[in-house]
Amino acid sequence: MRMSGKFPSGVAVVGVGDVDYGKLYQIRNLPGPRDPYEMAAEAFKNALEDSGLKKDDIDGVLCVRDIKKYEYFCYKVGIDKPRLINGLESSGRQSGIALQYAAMAIATGMANTVAVVYSNYGRTASFNYGGDGDGGDPFGILHGMTSPGAQVAAMFHRYCHEYGASEESLAKLAVSNRYHASLNAHSVMKKLFTVEEYMQARYITEPLRLYDYCLINDGAVCMILTSVERAKDLRKPVVEMIATSACGDMASSYMKEDFFYKGLQTVSNELYAVAGVKAEDMDNIQIYDNFTTTILFSLEGIGLCERGGAGDYIDKVGITLGRSPRPINTANHTSETYMQGFNHQVECVRQLRGECGVRQVPNSKLSMYICAAPIISGHIFAAI
Amino acid sequence: MQENLRENIAGLMPEVTEFEKPFWDCLQNKKVLMVQKCDDCDHIQFPSSPVCSKCLSGAVSWIPCSGKSKLWSKVTFHKKYLEQYSDVPYSVALAKLEEGPMVTGRITNENATAAQFDAPLLIRYIETADGTVLVEFVPE
Numbered sequence: 001m002r003m004s005g006k007f008p009s010g011v012a013v014v015g016v017g018d019v020d021y022g023k024l025y026q027i028r029n030l031p032g033p034r035d036p037y038e039m040a041a042e043a044f045k046n047a048l049e050d051s052g053l054k055k056d057d058i059d060g061v062l063c064v065r066d067i068k069k070y071e072y073f074c075y076k077v078g079i080d081k082p083r084l085i086n087g088l089e090s091s092g093r094q095s096g097i098a099l100q101y102a103a104m105a106i107a108t109g110m111a112n113t114v115a116v117v118y119s120n121y122g123r124t125a126s127f128n129y130g131g132d133g134d135g136g137d138p139f140g141i142l143h144g145m146t147s148p149g150a151q152v153a154a155m156f157h158r159y160c161h162e163y164g165a166s167e168e169s170l171a172k173l174a175v176s177n178r179y180h181a182s183l184n185a186h187s188v189m190k191k192l193f194t195v196e197e198y199m200q201a202r203y204i205t206e207p208l209r210l211y212d213y214c215l216i217n218d219g220a221v222c223m224i225l226t227s228v229e230r231a232k233d234l235r236k237p238v239v240e241m242i243a244t245s246a247c248g249d250m251a252s253s254y255m256k257e258d259f260f261y262k263g264l265q266t267v268s269n270e271l272y273a274v275a276g277v278k279a280e281d282m283d284n285i286q287i288y289d290n291f292t293t294t295i296l297f298s299l300e301g302i303g304l305c306e307r308g309g310a311g312d313y314i315d316k317v318g319i320t321l322g323r324s325p326r327p328i329n330t331a332n333h334t335s336e337t338y339m340q341g342f343n344h345q346v347e348c349v350r351q352l353r354g355e356c357g358v359r360q361v362p363n364s365k366l367s368m369y370i371c372a373a374p375i376i377s378g379h380i381f382a383a384i
Numbered sequence: 385m386q387e388n389l390r391e392n393i394a395g396l397m398p399e400v401t402e403f404e405k406p407f408w409d410c411l412q413n414k415k416v417l418m419v420q421k422c423d424d425c426d427h428i429q430f431p432s433s434p435v436c437s438k439c440l441s442g443a444v445s446w447i448p449c450s451g452k453s454k455l456w457s458k459v460t461f462h463k464k465y466l467e468q469y470s471d472v473p474y475s476v477a478l479a480k481l482e483e484g485p486m487v488t489g490r491i492t493n494e495n496a497t498a499a500q501f502d503a504p505l506l507i508r509y510i511e512t513a514d515g516t517v518l519v520e521f522v523p524e
Contacts, residue, residue: 128465137431138398140488143518144469145476150459154478158457161501206460206473252431253486255478257456 007274008103011241012231013381014113015051015224016346017043018186021337025123025188025217033125036066037076039220040119044077047222052235053113058224060084060111062098064118065340066125073117084111092290095341096369096377100244102225112226118342119220129216137253146205149213149291151255153205156293159259160207163308165296167207171198173292174211174334176320181335183321183359188217189335212292214333221342223349228384239352240384243274246377260294260372264301267378268370272303275366275380279303282326282380283364284351286344288371289333295319298372299328321359330359345369345379352383390512393468397516403434406446412517415509418446419483430485449487451507453479453521456486458496477521479505489519499523 019042024034040063048055061082063070068087074080084105088094095118102114122129129149140147159165175195181187193211201210231238249256249263256263272278279302287298296310305313318324331347333340348367350356370378400408410416420429422436423443429436436444460475475496480486490510491499499505504524509517 137488139431139519140476141466142393142396142398142516143476143488143490144461144466144474145459145478145488146461146465150461150476153459154457154476157459158501161457203460203462206462255486257486 008100008107008241008244010228011103011106011225012228013223013239013241013349014226014231014234014236015047015053015222016349017046017048017050017222018339018343018346019043019046019219020186021188021217021219021339022186022190024219030124034121034218036119036121036220037073039121039218040067040073040117040222041077043119043220043222044115044117047115047224050236051224053224055079057113058082058115060102060105060114062101062114062116063087064094064098064116064342065090066121067117067119082111084114091373092288092340093371093373093375093377095345096244096371096379097246097375099223099225099241099345099379100246100377103241103244106225106227113224113230114226115222115224117220117222118339120339121218123216123218127216140253148254149208150205151253152291152293153208155255155259155297157207159293159296159308165308165311167199167209168195169296169311169314170208170212170292171195172314173289173295173319174198177289177292177329177332178211178335179320180327180330180332180359183330183357184336187336188215208291208293211334214290214338215335217338219337219339221339221346223342223345237353238384239349240382241379242382243271243380244378245270245274246375248375250374254374259297259300260376261297261301261307263376264298264370264372265303267376268302271368271378271380275382277366277380280326282366282368284327284330284348284361285368285370286331286347287329288341288344288369288373289329290340290373292334294372295328298370301372302368302370302378321361327361330356330361341369341371348379348381352381390468390516391514393512393514393516393518396466396468404432407432410446410448415517416448417451417487417507417519419449419481419485420444421447428483428485430481430487449481449483449507452482452524453487453505453507455499455501455503455505455521456480457501458491458499460493460496477505479521487519489521491521495521495523
C-alpha cells in the first residue's frame, strides 16, 4: 500500500466529450490526414457543454497523443494561462495516467478544473502501428518481432500452453465486444459475427486473428475533472473517482512472463482497499483491450477468477450485457473505437450517469477501468 | 532457412553505442551471442545495461552464452509489417537461455510448428543477404 490511502478523495469527472467515430470512419478519400486539433477541439467543446462549465473555468489542460504540442492546442482553443499544462506521449497506457495527473492536481490544489484532451488521427495519417519494434528489446525487431501485438500473441500462446486455454475464449470476447459496439450509434464496427466466423478470419500474428486486434480509427476524447464540491453545482449527476492506482511493469520487453498478473494484483487490490469494495461489487468493468487477450489477463489479475480461469469465467459468469452480473467492455477497442483507453473511461462515466441507452447496465453504481500495459493503471468510479 | 529475401536488415539495427559495440561486433564477426555478467554479484542480464541491474555495479563483462535454451513461446507473422520481413508467413521464437535471459530469434515455420513449449533449443547463426548475422533457434 502507498503511504496515503486517502487520495483521490473528492475528485469527480464532470464532463465527457467525444466524436461520432463511425461517421468519421465512413468518410473516405480525404484530401489529407484529418486535423487532430480539429477533432480535439470538437471533443473539448462537447465536454464543456456536457459539464455546463465555461471555457474560462478550465485552468488545467493535459494533451495526449497527436496533440502533444499542447501550446498549439491551447492557442487554438484560446486557453492562455493554464496553471497545469503538459503533453503525454502516444501509448495507450497514458490514458489512465492522464486522469491520475489531473486528479493529483485537483487534490493538491495545483489546478481546480482540468481538461484531459486526447486526439488520434492514426488512420488518415496512415500510421504503421506495430512496425516500430519493442522499445525494451532492440534485438527483437532485427529478427522480425514487431510490437506490441506480436508480444501479446506470444504471451497468449504461452498462456494457452500453461493453462490449456483455447483460441475460442478470444472468439467469445471478440463476439461480445462487437455486440456491445452494435448497441452504440457512434461505434466504428456494428455488424455482428459469430464464434465460427471469428475462427474463419485470417491470422495477423498467429495465434491472434483479425478480430483480436484493436481498430485503427480517427477520433478525439475530452474528459473534464474537478472537485466533488464543484461538481455538485454542475449539469450532470456527480461521478466520483473513488480510487485510482498505478504500477509500472518494467522489463526488457512489452512481453511479461506473468501476463501482467502481479502488477494487476497490486493495482486492483489497492483500488479495492481504498474504495472499500471488492471486484464482485462492480456493476460494469471496462478493460483496456488493445488485443482481446488482455481481457483474459485482466479478469485474472483483478481477481474475478483464478489464474488460468478466465475462459471458465466467460462461460460461467458471463461478460455480455443482459447475461452477466457485471458486463465487461460495453466500450472497447476491437469494435467500438480505438481511443486508447479514453473511450473506456468515458463509458465508466456514462454508465454511472445512466446515459448509455440500449447498452445501459441497469442500476450502475460502481464502474472500474483497468489497463494492463507496461504502466498498469486503474480507477474505480462511483455514482454519488 | 531461406534468408535471401532479407535485404537491408541493417536498416533495423538499433543505434549502437560505444558501450554496446563489443556485443554487436562479436555477433557479426565471431558469430557468438554474448550476455552480460556482473563481476561483483554474478548476475546475468540481456538486453544489456551499463550497470548490473541487480547491484548497480559498473563492473559488468560480456560473456558468450552457451546457446542452450528452451522455447518459451512462438508466433507466426501472417501480416507484413516490415519491408525486410515481407516473406510472410514467417516465425519468431522466444527462448529462455540456460543462463536466464529471454532472447528473440528466428525459427523456421516447420520448426515453429513442430517444437513443443519448453523444448530444448540450440542457437545457429545465419547470414542474411546483406551479410547481417542473426540468431536462429533450432531443436536440440
